[in-house]
Amino acid sequence: MSGTNLKWNTGRIVMSKSYFLKIALMGDGAVGKTSIRNRFMGKGFREEHLMTIGADFATYEFPIGNFDTTFQIWDLAGQDTFRSVRARFFRGAMAGLMVFDVTRKDSFMNVSKWIEELWRNSGRGIVPLILLGNKSDLRDKHSVPEEQAKKYAAAISAKTRKRGFTVHYMDTSAKTGQNIKDAFTSIGTTVIKALESGNLKLS
Numbered sequence: 001m002s003g004t005n006l007k008w009n010t011g012r013i014v015m016s017k018s019y020f021l022k023i024a025l026m027g028d029g030a031v032g033k034t035s036i037r038n039r040f041m042g043k044g045f046r047e048e049h050l051m052t053i054g055a056d057f058a059t060y061e062f063p064i065g066n067f068d069t070t071f072q073i074w075d076l077a078g079q080d081t082f083r084s085v086r087a088r089f090f091r092g093a094m095a096g097l098m099v100f101d102v103t104r105k106d107s108f109m110n111v112s113k114w115i116e117e118l119w120r121n122s123g124r125g126i127v128p129l130i131l132l133g134n135k136s137d138l139r140d141k142h143s144v145p146e147e148q149a150k151k152y153a154a155a156i157s158a159k160t161r162k163r164g165f166t167v168h169y170m171d172t173s174a175k176t177g178q179n180i181k182d183a184f185t186s187i188g189t190t191v192i193k194a195l196e197s198g199n200l201k202l203s
């Protein structure tokens with residue numbers, strides 16, 4: 001959804017476009033999805049629970065460049081939700097925040113399954129995403145190396161480039177706040193660019 005708002009700006013009326021972005025948080029259980037969302041949104045968000053699909057979504061206003069942007073962040077309430085139900089979770093998503101836990105290699109190995117699920121069910125085909133290696137505060141020599149995650153993001157980018165998106169990788173920590181706002185700024189910017197250029201359709 002997008003709209004146009006009239007705004008006073010130093011005595012002039014300027015037009016500013018607004019965007020409403022549905023973003024799906026995805027990744028294995030306990031990687032830190034809900035913590036990332038809560039860290040980003042602080043206490044100033046509204047949450048609604050959709051019992052039928054075992055998910056909730058929270059909306060939060062966060063400007064991207066000159067655009068008034070409302071993020072609608074979808075989060076899975078339980079991890080064992082049936083796949084058929086998850087299809088509804090992904091429907092209409094404009095982007096994914098793909099989270100794994102740097103201390104759990106298994107959660108990194110499952111990333112490609114989540115991405116396929118998003119692209120299969122979004123109803124928009126290949127949509128932008130960002131890869132987040134969370135719990136960076138716990139990084140040690142056994143963790144998934146940043147280089148490996150970056151290489152994986154580059155490999156996925158080979159698939160998304162034809163649609164005009166690049167997949168970035170970031171180390172995050174919901175505990176310290178490292179890169180949390182930057183991650184949302186990055187994905188918000190990518191989605192808005194894609195919408196503006198017509199690479200991603202609003203409906």
Ligand code: G3D
Nearest residue numbers: 029030031032033034035134135136137173174175
């Ligand atoms: P999920 O929504 O992906 O299932 P949660 O994951 O957000 O519920 O987080 C699972 C556990 O990991 C929580 O611990 C949470 O505090 C912790 N966690 C999330 N992000 C980070 C992080 O960046 N660093 C560290 N050190 N811990 C994190 P509990 O103990 O409450 O289960």
Ligand code: MG
Nearest residue numbers: 033034076077
């Ligand atoms: Mg959760």
